[in-house]
Amino acid sequence: MKILTILGARPQFIKAATVSRAIVGHNESNKDEIREVIVHTGQHFDANMSGVFFEEMGIPSPNYNLGIASLGHGSMTGRMLEGIENIIHREKPYSVLVYGDTNSTLAGALAASKLGVPVVHVEAGLRSKNMSMPEEINRVLTDRVSSLLLCPTSIAIDNLKLEGYPFPTVGKSPQEMARIGDVMYDATLHYRERAKQTVALEKWGLIDKEFCLCTLHRAENTNNSERLDSIFKALRKISHSIPVVLPLHPRTHNLIEKFGRREWLEGLVILEPVSYLEMQRLEMGAHSILTDSGGVQKEAYFHRVPCITLRDETEWVETVQMGWNYIVGSDTDKILAAFHKVGEFTDCAQNPYGDGMAAQRVPQLICNLK
Numbered sequence: 001m002k003i004l005t006i007l008g009a010r011p012q013f014i015k016a017a018t019v020s021r022a023i024v025g026h027n028e029s030n031k032d033e034i035r036e037v038i039v040h041t042g043q044h045f046d047a048n049m050s051g052v053f054f055e056e057m058g059i060p061s062p063n064y065n066l067g068i069a070s071l072g073h074g075s076m077t078g079r080m081l082e083g084i085e086n087i088i089h090r091e092k093p094y095s096v097l098v099y100g101d102t103n104s105t106l107a108g109a110l111a112a113s114k115l116g117v118p119v120v121h122v123e124a125g126l127r128s129k130n131m132s133m134p135e136e137i138n139r140v141l142t143d144r145v146s147s148l149l150l151c152p153t154s155i156a157i158d159n160l161k162l163e164g165y166p167f168p169t170v171g172k173s174p175q176e177m178a179r180i181g182d183v184m185y186d187a188t189l190h191y192r193e194r195a196k197q198t199v200a201l202e203k204w205g206l207i208d209k210e211f212c213l214c215t216l217h218r219a220e221n222t223n224n225s226e227r228l229d230s231i232f233k234a235l236r237k238i239s240h241s242i243p244v245v246l247p248l249h250p251r252t253h254n255l256i257e258k259f260g261r262r263e264w265l266e267g268l269v270i271l272e273p274v275s276y277l278e279m280q281r282l283e284m285g286a287h288s289i290l291t292d293s294g295g296v297q298k299e300a301y302f303h304r305v306p307c308i309t310l311r312d313e314t315e316w317v318e319t320v321q322m323g324w325n326y327i328v329g330s331d332t333d334k335i336l337a338a339f340h341k342v343g344e345f346t347d348c349a350q351n352p353y354g355d356g357m358a359a360q361r362v363p364q365l366i367c368n369l370k
């Protein structure tokens, strides 16, 4: 049984690492062998945004690389659609596996569903309820054409039910949905010990130091110079008390250059994007994390580090409900107020993100697909 996996952006490599390993495990003990053909759309292409994850996390090398990057949403998604459609014709897969909420996700889902190939969506059912986010548009459309909706949390299942899912037909069969748990939680458990062995803290002079870790790349922040200005003002103020470490996303870097505002970064510890293991080590050692990333919000909780989210809403509402995540948006004063409250976060025993076996459920569910 052949499946086509569509990848393109950093968080997808991390999610796919656990599922690809689970597919290998499945093949060792099952007669229904799954052959995975990997398509890299090229959306993220720098060594530190792509290659390093394949090497470090042992992801099989892509069979195809479409090399489509640095374009607007329309041309990027359109060219991906065309490229993926050609590969589907050539490879004739049994199903197409897509992850998360990027343009690569949407292109994979559209190309496959229009050719009648069942789509499997890992991380289905997430909603920020903000339809002006490109990621939300990608999520909503991908879910609608997917045959198998693999949800990380019970809230994701509830979101789909509220929208009338599962629909009676997608292609020729009814849609199926399952709560499998969070594949990024699986990754955290799998790589945690290796992350502790890295010298990330030593490398950046952070050993035994209190520091804040920050990531910033979401369009709602990076495309808006007022929001960026307000966020960086807060980060610079925090850096007067403890170092603020910011592995800078290439998009954010380019937009800071475009706005001509390099002074925003003064006093901050600016790094190139770091590898997954280094990032986990930084997260584990951080006093607190400020981020607009979806994945980093969750990882902050996995490592029990308080998180301050630089967005107006989140898909990962469990982290907020459990008291580990403050949603503050871009307002300088709100960010600083949350930073000063950080010590008031309390630990909590529940884990809504599953049992660390989410990825292992994927191959069998794909085999059961009608």
Ligand code: UDP
Binding pocket: 010, 011, 014, 215, 217, 247, 248, 272, 273, 274, 275, 276, 277, 279, 280, 292, 293, 294, 295, 296, 299
């Ligand atoms: N990450 C990383 N290096 C970095 C920044 C982030 O490895 O310099 C990892 C992070 O630990 C998480 C994932 O990238 O696993 C999150 O991806 P990103 O923030 O790009 O996307 P999002 O989760 O918002 O979709």
